[in-house]
Amino acid sequence: MSGRVGLALLKAEIGKVWARPILEITVALMAVMATFLVQPITKIVSHSNFSVLIQSIMAENVSSVVSSLMLPLVVMCAVLMSLSFAKDYESGLMQSILSAPVSRKMLFTVKFFAVVLPLALLTWIFTTFFVGLTFYSSPWLVLQLSLFALPVAFLFLMFCGSIGALVALVVKRTIPAVLTAFLVNFALWFPTTIITEVAFKEGAFYANYLCLTPYNGALVFLDKSLGIVPKISSEFADALEISLSAVDFGALLIVYVSILMVPLFVYFWRRFEICE
Amino acid sequence: MSSTEVIGEFKSVTKRFGATTALDGLSLEIHRGINGLIGPNGAGKTTAIRLSLGLIKPNAGKAELFGFDCWNNSYAIRRKVGVLYEKLAFYDHLSGLEQLKLMAKLKGASESLVELKELLKLVELDEAAHDRRIGGYSAGMRQRLGLAQALLGNPELVFLDEPTSNLDPLNRAKILELIAFLNEEKNTSFLISSHILSELERVCDNFILMNKGKLLRQGGLEQMTDKTATTKFIVKVQPIGSVVALLKDEPYVEDLSTVDDSLQVTVSDVGLFKQRLPLLIGQAGASLDEVKMVKSDLEAVFKLAVEEA
Numbered sequence: 001m002s003g004r005v006g007l008a009l010l011k012a013e014i015g016k017v018w019a020r021p022i023l024e025i026t027v028a029l030m031a032v033m034a035t036f037l038v039q040p041i042t043k044i045v046s047h048s049n050f051s052v053l054i055q056s057i058m059a060e061n062v063s064s065v066v067s068s069l070m071l072p073l074v075v076m077c078a079v080l081m082s083l084s085f086a087k088d089y090e091s092g093l094m095q096s097i098l099s100a101p102v103s104r105k106m107l108f109t110v111k112f113f114a115v116v117l118p119l120a121l122l123t124w125i126f127t128t129f130f131v132g133l134t135f136y137s138s139p140w141l142v143l144q145l146s147l148f149a150l151p152v153a154f155l156f157l158m159f160c161g162s163i164g165a166l167v168a169l170v171v172k173r174t175i176p177a178v179l180t181a182f183l184v185n186f187a188l189w190f191p192t193t194i195i196t197e198v199a200f201k202e203g204a205f206y207a208n209y210l211c212l213t214p215y216n217g218a219l220v221f222l223d224k225s226l227g228i229v230p231k232i233s234s235e236f237a238d239a240l241e242i243s244l245s246a247v248d249f250g251a252l253l254i255v256y257v258s259i260l261m262v263p264l265f266v267y268f269w270r271r272f273e274i275c276e
Numbered sequence: 277m278s279s280t281e282v283i284g285e286f287k288s289v290t291k292r293f294g295a296t297t298a299l300d301g302l303s304l305e306i307h308r309g310i311n312g313l314i315g316p317n318g319a320g321k322t323t324a325i326r327l328s329l330g331l332i333k334p335n336a337g338k339a340e341l342f343g344f345d346c347w348n349n350s351y352a353i354r355r356k357v358g359v360l361y362e363k364l365a366f367y368d369h370l371s372g373l374e375q376l377k378l379m380a381k382l383k384g385a386s387e388s389l390v391e392l393k394e395l396l397k398l399v400e401l402d403e404a405a406h407d408r409r410i411g412g413y414s415a416g417m418r419q420r421l422g423l424a425q426a427l428l429g430n431p432e433l434v435f436l437d438e439p440t441s442n443l444d445p446l447n448r449a450k451i452l453e454l455i456a457f458l459n460e461e462k463n464t465s466f467l468i469s470s471h472i473l474s475e476l477e478r479v480c481d482n483f484i485l486m487n488k489g490k491l492l493r494q495g496g497l498e499q500m501t502d503k504t505a506t507t508k509f510i511v512k513v514q515p516i517g518s519v520v521a522l523l524k525d526e527p528y529v530e531d532l533s534t535v536d537d538s539l540q541v542t543v544s545d546v547g548l549f550k551q552r553l554p555l556l557i558g559q560a561g562a563s564l565d566e567v568k569m570v571k572s573d574l575e576a577v578f579k580l581a582v583e584e585a
Contacts, residue, residue, distance in 0.1 A: 008381045012367045019369050092365035099329050099361075100382040101354040274331040275293060275323070 006106050009097075013114035017084055022076075023118075029072040030122060034065050034130040055145075058135050059226040062145045065127045066152065067192075067219055073119055074189045074215070075182060077157050080115045081164030082181035086174045095274045104269045112165070116157045123153035148225050155253045156218035160185050162260035169264070169272060192216045200236050211241040211249075214256045221249035281308040283433060283465060284328065289337035291323055291489075298323040300489035301337065306433070306467055310459050312480035313469040314574070316582055320489040321469040322362070325435050328467075329354060342432070355384070358426035362438040362469075364418045368411035372401060372421050375410055376428065385429030399424045400450065415442040423451065427458070433465045434458075440472065448472070452479050473574040483574070485581055492581045500577050507546060508570035511539040511553070518560035526552060540570075 088094040088111075097107060127146040135142050164181040171177040192215040199207035211220045223230065224246035232239050284306030291299040299320045306328075313321050326332050327339055330350020339346040341353045366375050373392060380387045396406055399420040405413065410421065419442045426434050436455075440448040456479050458464040470476055476483070483500050485493040493500055507530075513519045516534060523529050523541065528549060531542035543549040557564050 005381055008378055012370065012378055015369050016367050088365075092361055092363035093367070095326070095331060095361060095363075096359075096365050097382070098331060099354060099357075099359040100379060101351055101384065102382050103351065271333075273333060275326060 002103075002106065005102070006110060009102070009106065009110045010114055013084070013110050014118060017080055017114050018118060022080065026072065026076050026119070026122065029076070030069050030126050033068045033072055034126050054135075054138075055141065056228070058131060058138070058141060059145055059228055061131045061134065062127055062149060063219070063223050063226060063228055065130045066123065066149045066222055069123055069126060069153075070156075070189065070192065070215065070219070073123060073153065073157060074160050074185050077115060077119055077160040078164040078181040078185035079178050080119075081112075081161040082168040082171075082177040083174065084111050084115060085165050085168035086172060086177035089168070089172055089274065090174050098274060104272070105265070108265055108268045112158070112161055115164075116154065116161050119157050120150060120154040124150045145226060148222060151250075152218050152222040152225070152253075155221075155250075155257055156215060158257045158261065159214050159218075159253070162257065162264055163188070166260060166264055169268065188213065189215045192219065196230075196239075196241060197232050200232060200239065208240050211239075211244075212252065214253065217249050217252050217256070221246060221253055224249060282306070283308050284341040284467075285339070286324070286327075287338045287340075289324075289327065289334045289339050291320075291327060291332060292335050298489055299327070299334070302486070302489055302491055303337075304484050304486075304491050304494055306341070306465075306484075307482040308463075308465050309482055310455065310465070310480045311467045311482045311484060312476035313467055313484050313486070314471075314473060314476065314578060315486035315492075318488075319486040321486060322437055323489075324486070325359070325437060325467070325469065328435070329357070329359065356432045358428060358431035358434040360419075360422045360426040360434070360436045360439055362441065364422045366410045366418070366421065366425075369409060371407045371409055372396065372413070372417075373406045375421065376424060379425050380428050383429045395424045395427060396421075398427070398454065400447070416444075416447065419443060423454075427464075430462060431464065433467065436466060436468045436470075438470055439468060440470065440475065448475065455479055473578060477574045485578065487582050492584075493577070497574065500574065507543055509541045509543070509549070510535075510566075510568040510570060511541060512537065512565035512567075513539065513557060513560075513562045514565065515562055519557060519562050522556045522560055526556070528552075538566075 085094075088097075094107070098104065124146060127149040128142060131146055132139060132142045163184055167181040167184060168177040171180060191210055191213045194210060196207060196210050199210060210216050220230070220241055230239075230241045232241055236242070282305045286302050286304045289299050289302045290297065302320065302324065304324075313324070315321055323332065327334060328341055328346050330347050330353065333347045342356055344350075344352045346353060367378065370378065373389070373396070376392045376396065377387050377389075380392065393403075393406065397403075401417060401420040401424065405417055410418070413421065419439070423436075423439060426436065439455075440451050443451060452475055455466055455468070459466065468476060468480065477497060481496055483493070483495065483497065484491065485500070511519075516537060516539065520532065520534065520539065523532055523539070526549075528543050528545040529541060530544050531540075533540045541549070553567070554564070
């Protein structure tokens with residue numbers, strides 16, 4: 001019964017969140033970003049004698065596409081999640097839904113999945129499509145490698161979404177919540193643009209910790225899962241990015257998500273008051 | 277179908293939002309039947325409704341509905357009630373029928389299209405609008421859809437917050453008829469919050485008058501109006517002119533006017549007026565045909581109670 005109710009609610013939420021033109025904007029944004037990462041065919045030809053190298057280039061391509069999609073994902077996730085919570089609170093829809101026999105736990109979960117699931121799926125589809133554009137002759141391998149993007153995207157979208165939801169539940173006003181969630185996520189995403197190798201070379205004190213930021217950590221987790229060797233020279237062999245394993249980075253991401261999600265979930269379930 | 281059976285009770289409920297006290301030790305009873313919740317803007321009516329549904333938690337006191345605690349057992353309460361808020365919100369991308377089907381699913385009510393269409397017919401939502409996106413509905417149509425949503429699954433109690441605010445007088449009357457019909461035929465109880473007191477007077481059998489988060493009065497119309505001593509009288513005398521001249525000089529007369537062949541007098545001291553009137557009529561050489569007290573209505577009760585508070 002509750003599963004059926006949850007699915008019906010999820011369908012309605014997805015329809016609301018992804019109503020025109022949100023889906024179109026997201027797809028366009030992701031397409032623009034991913035297009036830049038299509039590998040030039042000459043690069044493939046030059047290595048075509050080595051199937052192992054092809055696989056590693058393909059893995060790097062998967063990593064590059066996911067990395068290029070990060071900005072649109074961060075922006076859309078923060079905006080849509082805060083919009084979903086704050087707008088529903090402000091418009092009275094949350095009040096209306098919670099006046100029916102719907103549990104708060106279910107509404108919270110549905111709202112999260114309505115934003116995170118389509119974005120994670122879009123990430124996987126885009127990765128498959130854009131890596132497949134170059135490596136169309138090995139569709140199964142493309143599919144296999146691009147699948148790694150799914151859990152990584154899911155985890156870091158949960159993190160971005162948690163920030164969006166947290167801001168929305170505190171601010172409770174649509175426009176300020178959307179702007180704040182966007183700015184906070186953007187500020188947290190920004191360190192991913194710093195190249196670790198350069199930071200090390202310049203002796204920056206934070207260089208060793210860049211890989212521990214939620215967004216960089218997600219990319220390192222993906223790279224390590226795909227077997228990509230970190231782009232840090234051997235002189236920094238004890239750097240965390242090299243010494244920690246894929247499992248460590250996966251666990252770190254789960255910890256980041258849990259730190260935000262669990263208290264937020266409990267707060268919404270037990271204490272949040274709807275008094276708009 | 278009025279009854280004295282109590283289905284909900286607030287006991288010294290206090291609710292604060294920061295420095296603002298929305299409910300200040302509020303104690304009231306919700307009876308089976310049609311309850312009218314009245315009070316000026318900011319009296320705490322909507323807060324009381326939200327608190328009944330477990331959307332907000334009281335800072336102090338206890339609120340119960342159907343024997344369930346409103347905060348800790350709100351799920352059990354929400355299975356038995358329907359709500360129409362003043363602020364109407366729907367999934368605007370859905371059609372009216374789809375929205376109703378979704379809400380029926382959430383409420384565990386029948387999702388049969390025939391029954392849902394029947395319900396939309398009951399609230400007189402145009403058949404052409406059933407399959408149209410709610411985003412394109414007028415305010416009146418949204419109000420009807422909200423009412424249909426509130427009535428889904430034959431709830432025991434329906435909260436209506438300004439149910440007729442977006443409707444024209446003709447449709448307002450129809451909604452009131454529907455409320456009376458549902459109460460009579462299906463034994464559905466209602467708690468109606470409205471500023472249109474004349475409408476509430478027609479349908480409600482229990483009134484709850486609030487101001488500044490406190491209960492001012494509660495009871496049936498008779499009980500409510502009995503407590504308000506009338507100060508207005510209609511006096512029929514022949515001839516009228518000489519009596520008017522004498523009454524004008526009386527210090528307790530606050531307002532005096534002539535309507536057709538009768539006098540309308542508002543006094544500050546009813547006892548003195550009753551004592552002096554026969555004397556004045558005799559002095560004027562007039563004859564008294566009739567003296568009527570103007571019965572106090574809900575609006576007068578409302579004004580007086582709020583002013584006193």
